[in-house]
Amino acid sequence: MALATSRPLFAAIDVGTNAARLEMARLGPGGLERVLKEREAIRPGEGVFARGTMSSEAVDRLVDTLRRYAVLCRRHKARVRAVATSALREARNQTKVLRRVLEETGLELEVVSGEEEARLICLGVLHRTPPRERSLLVDIGGGSTEIVLATGERPQGLWSLPLGAVRLSQHFDTAGEVTPAQLRRMREDVDARLRESLPGFVPRLPRVALGSSGSIRAVVEFAAREGGEASASPAQLTRAVEALARMSPRERREHFEERRADIIVAGALLLERVVQHLGVERVLAVKRGLRDGVLADLLSREELAARPGTAPLLRRAAGARGA
Template identity: 30%
Template sequence: MSHAERTDTFAAVDLGSNSFHLLVARREHGELRVIDRIKEMVRLGGGLDAEGRLDPVVQERAFACLARFGQRLRGIPADNLRAVGTQTFRRMRNANAFLMIAETALGCSIDIIAGREEARLIYLGVTQGVPGHDQRRLVIDIGGGSTELVIGEGLQPLEMESLQYGCVSLTRQYFGEGKLSRKRWKKAVRSVKADLQELRLRYLDTGWETAIGSSGTIKAVEEICRRQGWVEKGITADALFLLRDRLLAFKRIDKVDLPGLSERRHPVIAGGLAILQACFQVLEIDKLKVSPYALREGVLHDLLGRLEHRDPRDTTVEAFMARYSVDREQVDRVKRAALTACDKIADGMFLRPVHRELLSWASDLHETGLCVSHSQYHHHSGYLVAHSDMPGFTRQEQGFLAALVRYHRRPV
């Protein structure tokens, strides 16, 4: 690979609870052209117990996959790579220990993203392949450990939620012994509906013109329905009822034999289908279009936006400052002093550009707590930063930012 090819090559790694994905693309004439896709079914979420401990066998399977991904990523500049971990990483008790080995195997850092940030990136990815940018749309993504639901208009999300159910976790909870029955099915659907009720009115009031689904579960459901002759394209509410009845007739998951259902998707289809049917019923969906794009495409386009100075983190910080009526003149004075000091010690402290960025944003946000009280305002500022939704920031970045804001005054 030539130097020009390396600098114009970008990669996104999506470490989901069910599958790991690698997407490599090259920038040509101002657009990204995908040159490689790799997917491995790791089932990371299936190896996590109720205490957040990861099964050693699953852990080794994940490391082996990441090592293979790392070989493909060699030669691509570090600034052109981004890897994100989702729900299983968020629940993992020994996440830091796992990350140390995982990042070494992969050859780049892994960002653990919050559920709403995952939803934002999924929406960004799906919109890359949807015509009519001014159209309002609902996007549903059923992952292994969580389900994201986003309403947006054009490239802008309007409503974002992340449910703590995915095809792996729901299958394990309600169909864990491999048994299929109407009683188990009703319990599974009812539990998802209970969570969806909290957002139902808000989402229906916001409304949408088109509903779009992404993820392996939804693509598998569409393929099964198409093979059965129930749909030509997309998924309908009627087709879901037919598929539910066909699935439950097998009595056991290991007996399920449906054209279009792959061996890899087979063990988790029951939970995924139950989530999808609950979404259809609560949100009154008649038909769902299916997108081939998802989180990894969103990560890739978000990365490119950052490199082209269209960083969503800047937008988030700007909104924070406006919401809490920050004194911008004071902020600018503090920022200049902080960045000047940072530049003087950067080499000796082995600081990277991202550390300077975080210091700059911390300077912008350090007085947000004054909206609560002048007394101990740094505590309030730190709390607001730590516990607010901050689109664009990873959990690690948000934690680091909160620490800078919290400890900018008084003894540590």
């Protein structure tokens, strides 16, 4: 793939619980244009929520992947921001992992807080949203769930909960067959945590929540498979949870890739309970999220660093387009 250009390249690296991802983009007439996208399902958070530390095998996989990503970024002279979320936030060996990543790849991997993660998701999903429009975002990761209430592009409320599809799956052992008693215990546990962590809730919430993670997209597509839409109602989500719980692991793999299938029951139940708690009518799956926010943040930093008297990059691009 030819990436040569006089315009700067921006690179977002995201180390989550399930995978490490790289996206590169450059500024084009219509905004940021993706030029490269990679994902490695290396499970960086494997064992973290059970043992409290990242295993040596997971660290090896992470370093190998980030070394390759760093080579790509240097080759194309990209401005890079590399972030890690809940798995590394909670790993007791976080300092050792970050030091090894820096020494062996040259990347400064930044462990972001749950609030910063939510802010970046908001920035990524709501770019160019009308300034008075209210939005409600939900992002379910492997180890945490972020909820953002925003007006325009600006977050008004940020909540990060230590609830994720991998964490919940490991705690309740949902990779195999799931009994009705397990489902009941999971719902009770998640409901109690939501009541503790979220307000009761904010009045005048949007009727539709935007779901920005891969887990949410997979669950919504399954729940709405009869209608072929990218949105699902609370009732559809409940039916999806019940259907997925009744399936054997082999049957789930007929609908989802293997690593997603292992955590899909927990992810679906978590989305169901969050939507019920928020009282919204539907959840709409969107394709933008954390990495889009990192890229937008890099662009914003580039604009702020521009010399006095020089038009910001977005304004220059718009001027060139209208010329």
